[in-house]
Amino acid sequence: MTGRIFQIQRFCTHDGPGLRTTVFMKGCGLKCQWCHNPEGISWEYQLMRNQKKCIACMRCQGTQWERCPSGALQQVGMDIEAATLAELVMRDAPFYGTDGGVTFSGGESMLQADFLAETMALLSSCGIASVVDTAGFVPFSAYEKLLPYCNHFLFDVKLADKEKHRRFTGQDNELILSNLFRLSQSGCRLWIRIPVIGQINDDEAELCAIGRILSKLPHPPEKVELLPYHDMGREKCIQLGTDYPLASDSPYVDNDRLHTLQQILEQACTGHE
């Protein structure tokens, strides 16, 4: 079957264990204000224009990206067969070693769970391990389709408070936390990733609340990481011609603060607040 992706990135060293190829899938049910991959939110094909590369030749007449000589205007999104994607991922097989492999990210890769399952089955038969990076806003049945092929999830937890979650991501977190609980119950490997955005979730109360949620999971997550805000999404929104919706004047979090928050989180996770 066919899936819709927007990028294949080789030699990824931060998307799971070891050396990985990350496949970015199109489409997401959340609209996180700080999203660093805004081109992954919409299911539709989109155009991105990099003004720095544009030489103003007007060959594209605004939209004909195939005619752009400099690559400044590009289409985001491509449909790809599972077998073709598996083949592309397999190219880096000599480098994966025992711990590396493929990571499906996005967007919300779980929205294309059937496609993922088919691709993972092909890769699994070649000994390539899959990891899924998910924000959790999909029916649990999607995860059930993957569990035979994938037992390692990078699971984003953004905010503990339901209303706050709705305000900053467009949806509440009920389904997300339920999925997290059930995934944990399934015994799969869980790496929790928490993007830390100044003025939004960088306060102690928020991190304690997240920690409390994590402490109640059936199995403690293998790893809990704080990911400091970066503004890659801002430039991408400019290239997409959309507004950057972040409602924070000071979203950056410095290393010292991050370290403090990490300690608070760890204490909360172990129930020692």
Place this chain on the structure above:
Amino acid sequence: MLNAIEHSRALVLALLETLPVKAPAAGNVIAGFEKETDIDFDPAWPHPFFLMTGDNRHYPMGTTYLRMGFSGVAARAEINANRPGKTSVQRANLLAAADEYRAMAAFALRHADVVSEELKPDYIQLAKGNPLTFRQAVQAFYLMWRVRAVGCTGSIGRLDQHLFPFYQADLAAGRITEDDALKILCELWEKFNQVNSGDTLVTIMLGGRNELGEDDTNDLSCLMLRASLQVRKAEPHISVRFHPGMRPDFQALASQVHLMGHGQAALYYDENIIPVLVEQGIPIEYACRYCTNGCTEVVLDGAGKIEFDNIDAVKVMELTLFRGVPPALPGENIGYYWTRNTPPEERKSGLETGYDSGDWQQSYDELQSAFDRQFAYQVNRKLRLLMERRKNMQTYGLAHGLLNASFDSLLESGGDVVRGDLPCDVWMLFAGSLPTAADSLTALRQRVFEEKEYTSTEILDALKSNFEGYEIMRQQLLQAAKFGNDDDAGDAEPARLMGLFCDLLDAFSKESGVLIWPALIGYLFVQEALFTGATPDGRKWKDPIGEHFSPTPGRANQGPTALMLSAAKAPLKRAFGVAPVHISLPRNAAREDASSLQILKNLSVAAEKLGLNMLDISIYDAEIMRKAQQDPEHHADLIVRVWGYSARFVDLSDEMQEHVIARILA
């Protein structure tokens, strides 16, 4: 020749009498001068570097003095000089060596007068006999290495192998601890840095397997890597021989050295080098001794010297397109300088202009044929020049006795290293910048002959004007397939050109009877960017050109794995001289943690399986480099890989700094 030998002997003796004797600083143990400025040269002398006619630096010296001591070598040389059957030249060589080694012993003894009471017995021992301890062996090595090429420095070779017996004996006798040895090595490493830094030829090859397939890596190999981790400076340039049976702790240390980000340790793959050397007729015991010669290329430690020349393929591309007469470049100084301290001098490619390789504008086949003819013409010309040099060396070559008698076979025979009396000399031709030349061919194939977007005349006009007024065309050429992205469209032509280069050298070797080692090495890439105009890959005049078998900087954007797979599509083992693939990782892709060590190991192991014979991994932070450009004073410790060596970033020319930044992979 006899007069020349006598003249050389007199110079060495005079030099050894005059050389300064310098005690080590308090707490240190290695005596001997460091910088050339320490020496009060007699202005009437020729510069000591010219004590010989021929290259005295690009290969490791021998090790007789470590086993026999300076006096022992002198005595042996004298005995051998008087053996029957020696020619007058052999006899003169040996007698000169005897005198020079006696002077070397006296030089060592002079140190006994200036060093501490604790060290005095060491230098007395070096004067009268062979080194007995690890410390004495290091002291003897440093004195010899420093005197070998006064005024500059030389290649070192497999120092872990040469010094290990001393370390082992000391350990067995309880005379030394691991920490003691590490301290001595760190001091030696510091001394290398005090002597000079940058393109110094101070290369050390560690580890490797022997002819029985056993791992030669020893505890000293590991300690030397630990010394590099501790000292964290540009010198010495460490390379490591990688093979499946290597010690895991040694491999892990090599990855830790990679994580420093200095472009060391360069990895050489035994399984992709030794069998190929043996296939070429090199005895396995010599093949297993391979090491770096002072830069990236390979030489056989103790078994031969090296002579090389190079050919820059991008310039050949330009000569092809303009039928032997390239357009004049904009009228400014196109001289090069490697470092801020090196004045401009060589301004030519060394290629002959005027050879018309024929029409190329009708089809891609015709273009390929024209390029191949021009390339063959220039390669064969370079090979003829190399053979002329060989003949001259055999007739007029002269090394000083200290160097000659450091080799066992020459100490016996009275032969001369420069004249070619060692068993396995290396004659090598480098082909630099093949990938950039190939990218140019690929861009012409796609844009002119397949898509017919432009005519060849339009392309030539654009090149002549350095793409001024042709920006759309340039962008389209830049978007054509490029080497280094694991894209067959961009990888086919570099592989073909590499095969062509090796075929040409093979044919010449068979015809001449002299084995010419192919190497995909380009060390003049910065200069080449200045003396080659715009090229059809979309590169403007002065824009960087790829070095070695690595992509044009900035053109590989699929990461290091794609780059290595691209390179592996070429028959890399055929370039046994070697075919370096250079990957510069951004610092955020390889942090200093355990996970990064595993990733570096995966890259190293994969390279071997893919058939690479040399891999160089650098890890840089472009932001810090930009800061260093603005504020060199506070970034003097930033070390980067240049080509076969590492250097302080702030010492590099502007062009080289930009080149190093541009090759960081996306």
